[in-house]
Amino acid sequence: MHLSRRIRLALVVVLLALAAVPVTAAGRPAPEPWSAAEQVRTDLFDAGQAILLGDGDAAAPARAAQADYAGGLAKPLGRIAPQADRAARSALADSVTAAQRGDGTALALARGAVRAAIYQGSYKATIDALADDDADQASGWLLIREFRTATKFTRPGADGTSAVKALAAGQTTSEKAELAVEKDLLDAYQARTREILEDAGDAEDSGFAARRAERASTAAGYWQILADRYREERGAAAARDAEASFDRLVATAGRGGKPFVAARDVAEKILVSFTAAPFTAEEEARRAQQLLRFVNLVPVEYARGVAGGRVTKAFEVQEAIGFRDGAESAFVDLLSQLQKMDPARTATVRAALTTLETQVEDAAAGRAVADPKLVQATATKAADTLTAMYPASWKRSSNESDLDLVQLTLDRMMASVGAADYDAAEQARLEAYAFFEFGPELYLRSIDPGLAQEVEGLIWFGYQEHPGLANLIAQKASAQEVRDTNVALGEALTRARNTLGQGTSDVAAVTNAAIIVFREGLEAVLILAALMAGISVTHRNAKKPIMIGVAFAFLASVITWVLAQTVIQQFAQYGEKLEAIVGIIAIGVLLLILNWFFHKVYWTQHISTLNKRKRRLLGMATGGFVSAQVLGLIVLGLSTVYREGFEVVLFLQALVLSSGAVVVLEGLALGLAITALVAVATFRLQKRLPYKKMLIYTGVMVGVVLLIMVGKTVRAMQGVGWVPITPLDVDLPFWAGLWFGIFPTLEVVVAQALAAVFVVGSYYAAERMRKGGAGPSIATPAPAPVVVNGNGSSNGNGNGHHAPEPELAPVGRAPDPGD
Secondary structure, three states: OHHHHHHHHHHHHHHHHHHHOOEOOOOOEOOOHHHHHHHHHHHHHHHHHHHHHOOOOOHHHHHHHHHHHHHHOHHHHHHHOHHHHHHHHHHHHHHHHHHHHOOHHHHHHHHHHHHHHHHHHHHHHHHHHHHOOOHHHHHHHOOOOOOOOOEOOEOOOOOHHHHHHHHHOOOOOHHHHHHHHHHHHHHHHHHHHHHHHHHHHHHHHHOOHHHHHHHHHHHHHHHHHHHHHHHHHHOHHHHHHHHHHHHHHHHHHOOOOHHHHHHHHHHHHHHHOOOOOOOOHHHHHHHHHHHHHHHHHHHHHHHHHEEOOEEOOHHHHHHHHHHHHHHHHHHHHHHHHHHHHOHHHHHHHHHHHHHHHHHHHHHHHOOOOOOHHHHHHHHHHHHHHHHHHOOHHHHOOOHHHHHHHHHHHHHHHHHHHHOOOHHHHHHHHHHHHHHHHOOHHHHHHHHOHHHHHHHHHHHOOOEOOEOOHHHHHHOOOOHHHHHHHHHHHHHHHHHHHHHOOOOOOOHHHHHHHHHHHHHHHHHHHHHHHHHHHOOOHHHHHHHHHHHHHHHHHHHHHHHHHHHHHHHHHHOHHHOHHHHHHHHHHHHHHHHHHHHHHHOHHHHHHHHHHHHHHHHHHHOOOOOOOHHHHHHHHHHHHHHHHHHHHHHHHHHHHHHHHHHOHHHHHHHHHHHHHHHHHHHHHHHHOOOOOOHHHHHHHHHHHHHHHHHHHHHHHHHHHHHOOOOOOOEOOOOOOHHHHHHHOOOOEHHHHHHHHHHHHHHHHHHHHHHHHHHOOOOOOOOOOOOOOOEEOOOOOEEOOOOOOOOOOOOOOOOOOOOOOOO
16 A cells, blocks of 8 residues: 555656646657757748649648747747747748748748748847846757858857856856847847848849748848847837838838839848947947958958959959958948948948949959059048048057957968968968057067967967967978967967956066167266266366256157157058068167277267367357357257167167057166166266276177167068068077067078177277278377386376376377366
8 A cells, every 4th residue: 555655656746747848739749949940941941842843732841830830939939029929920821821822932931031030039038048047048049040151351249159158157147148149149130131131132133033032021030130229229210110111121022123122222221320239339449440450451462463454363352352341341330330420431431442342353353453553542542531530449459359350360371271372371371460469469468478479489480389380381281280280379369368458568578678778878878977077177067058958858859759659650550561660770770889889980989079079168268159158068968868869769669569659668767767877876976987898888788689679670571571481490489589589580590690790790890900000090199298207107297196097088099188
């Protein structure tokens, strides 16, 4: 009896469990929503095929679609999204009627409406599940969705699937996951609706009535997903007008003709007049930067593929088309905001993009090959107009935008490697590096230097067990080898994306800037000390005008900095090319300075000339010449210090291009502080220093800086394709390039060796000329009479004591009291 009660209790539990499982009319468990949706789609496709082929009963699969919808989707959608459920049921009934009549166009119209209604219901179910913090339900419904068509120049702005997985793992909140999924889906449905409308227009042109009808009804159904966002942005009246426009689209789709074309055009204008996926301010700026980048890259790629009025590299022209399409996509995303800013200029950009489309596609099709200068002028017009429209927040470079472009360009690189086009692959690699170098890397170095080292190493010469992309492409490695490194690089870039945004201080840039400022500042301090060392007590007032000149030199240096920054910003779009040019100029100045330091001419002529000017000014009669004396001393102090200030500004511009003005200014302040301490020790504490020896040490520092700058400049020239890359099979630590400009390429090593040979060789050549009498002619006064004193010693002044020789007395002439 006791056992039978247990058995009865177990049977009750089993029956209750079975009762809780949904079943279909045939008694089978209800399928998952995604499975039911796929089966409905298959059934309706079979019905259309039956009508098209005239084979079998088309109504049977249509009725099967009704049954499959009822068994797997009707109940949940009826509860979650009743409007979508009613639309799906009505369209399914229409599909049965059309199948019975054998009307393929009507069936296609119903099929599109069913598909759109199911997606509309799934969208609502997904968002509701996320609002309830139910990641399992959300992931199930998210399987029923549309995706934005991916190209090699566009990527989705948000990943709904990743957001749902993060919610399930407890790594994000339901609110953040809901926002990410909403952005992802709305962006996908708006993009797909535009594509579907375009396809409907193509179907009308080709006379494909069934496809035209299906596309039109699908677009109208997708609009229901976007309508709420449109109502929020444009208001209820505009939303009603839009609804009526899509109704006309469906109503005219069966017949086609001019009414349909007009309805389609209106629907398209509605779609491009707003952005369904809500953009944050950062995302708008990011997309705006991408738009400018894509526009500017169109003429670059086009010029590489065209020469002499014909297409020489079809691949490059296709790249230009891809960038033009990428610009169009970004423009459409920003269109509503741009129209609010300036409708007239927005129309100008629209027209320029259309012209670009015609120019590049005509070249690709062989219809007409526009002159690259015309394509450049069209792109420049669009870019200049956009720049004039953009608010300040859109003009600042975005790390997210640059990382997107890095990923997109690496995709192009891999496609080129797969096609065995290693020249195109190398060009794409260099473009990817340029996007990284002048954006994310500047900030990543300060936050995670090791990660910055990893990314740059993978792009160039290797990192740990992975060979670098530069080496692999130069060696024409297999696609699998390149892919392995590219996968590692992609993972590093993903970590970089997650890491960025935590700070901007760059220790290496600050240190380099401080060294440059201190090096030049030390030279100025020592030269000023040499000038003022011989000023006697009777000329003490002469020091003041010199210091006034120094103050003017500081002011002139600041003005030069501002002007340089203005010029640099105007040409910043040229990126690494400008860095290479500035580096070349700086190298030229460094070579001149080293000639001053390591040749007797500098010590005997430069310092001597300054001292002669000082003595001449001090020797002026005060009557009638006071103002001339003061002015001359001011100019002396100004010219002495401003030369160093100008060099500082020049040298720092390369750092500004690679690390940003703020970071460089931090290093400038540090260098000035250290220089000030040296100046106080020299002038205020009257500490005697071995000036000549210190200047020699400073000259050695300049020589080291020359080698560093040569290495980095050659690497920059390699980055823009001006210098070839011949990798050396040598493993160098990353800091060798960061701090000393030493990179494992033949060109860098040879350039640095030549620079060293030039400096050392020119020094010995000058010494040999000097000893052989061929050096610079500098008059040497006759020595003072030798007077022998009572103790047998001699001196040159007749007082029995050796007159102290000034430490800065120029070589080759007797000491002068003014020295």
